[in-house]
Amino acid sequence: MARRRSLFHACRGTIFNFQIRKSGITLLLVILVLAALMTISLGIFNIIFTELQISGELSRSFRALYASDQGLEYALYRDLVLGDICPMNSSPDAETPCPGGALSIYLDTPGFINCFTFGYLDSRIADITVIKFGGQSKIKSVGHSDCTSSFRTVKRAFQIIY
Numbered sequence: 001m002a003r004r005r006s007l008f009h010a011c012r013g014t015i016f017n018f019q020i021r022k023s024g025i026t027l028l029l030v031i032l033v034l035a036a037l038m039t040i041s042l043g044i045f046n047i048i049f050t051e052l053q054i055s056g057e058l059s060r061s062f063r064a065l066y067a068s069d070q071g072l073e074y075a076l077y078r079d080l081v082l083g084d085i086c087p088m089n090s091s092p093d094a095e096t097p098c099p100g101g102a103l104s105i106y107l108d109t110p111g112f113i114n115c116f117t118f119g120y121l122d123s124r125i126a127d128i129t130v131i132k133f134g135g136q137s138k139i140k141s142v143g144h145s146d147c148t149s150s151f152r153t154v155k156r157a158f159q160i161i162y
Contacts, residue, residue: 057154060145064156068143071126072158075139079130137162 131138138161145154 060152060154061156064143064145064154066143067125067145068141068156068158071128071141071143072139072160075128075130075141076160079137079139 125144127142127144129138129140138159140157140159142155142157146152
């Protein structure tokens with residue numbers, strides 16, 4: 001016992017002399033509660049951020065759908081009323097695309113779809129392909145949400161066969 005006592009007195013003031021405290025459990029509980037709250041708040045932030053992205057995609061999708069619809073209506077008007085898009089070819093057995101490839105409808109002024117011209121400009125809003133085959137016509141209109149070729153550009157299409 002005497003030797004044990006001397007070791008105890010010899011080690012006083014070093015790392016071996018520590019007191020047992022019960023306050024560490026409080027710190028552990030606080031860290032666990034904060035981690036749970038942080039996880040919940042990050043989950044809520046992720047949901048809100050995703051919803052905001054989806055709402056932005058919906059407006060671009062609407063613009064693309066509207067551009068596609070306008071392009072299809074315009075091509076139908078030009079084909080059925082004016083008759084100046086792709087006159088019927090003399091060979092009804094072969095699939096004949098329009099001369100020069102696909103027709104494109106462009107927007108004259110930036111902003112919303114209000115005036116159309118034919119041509120190959122940088123502000124494409126709808127690509128229209130007209131194919132006539134065996135007395136039938138196939139018109140496909142692909143609308144774009146933006147007038148740029150970005151990875152965020154949304155495309156929507158309509159197709160009609162008559």
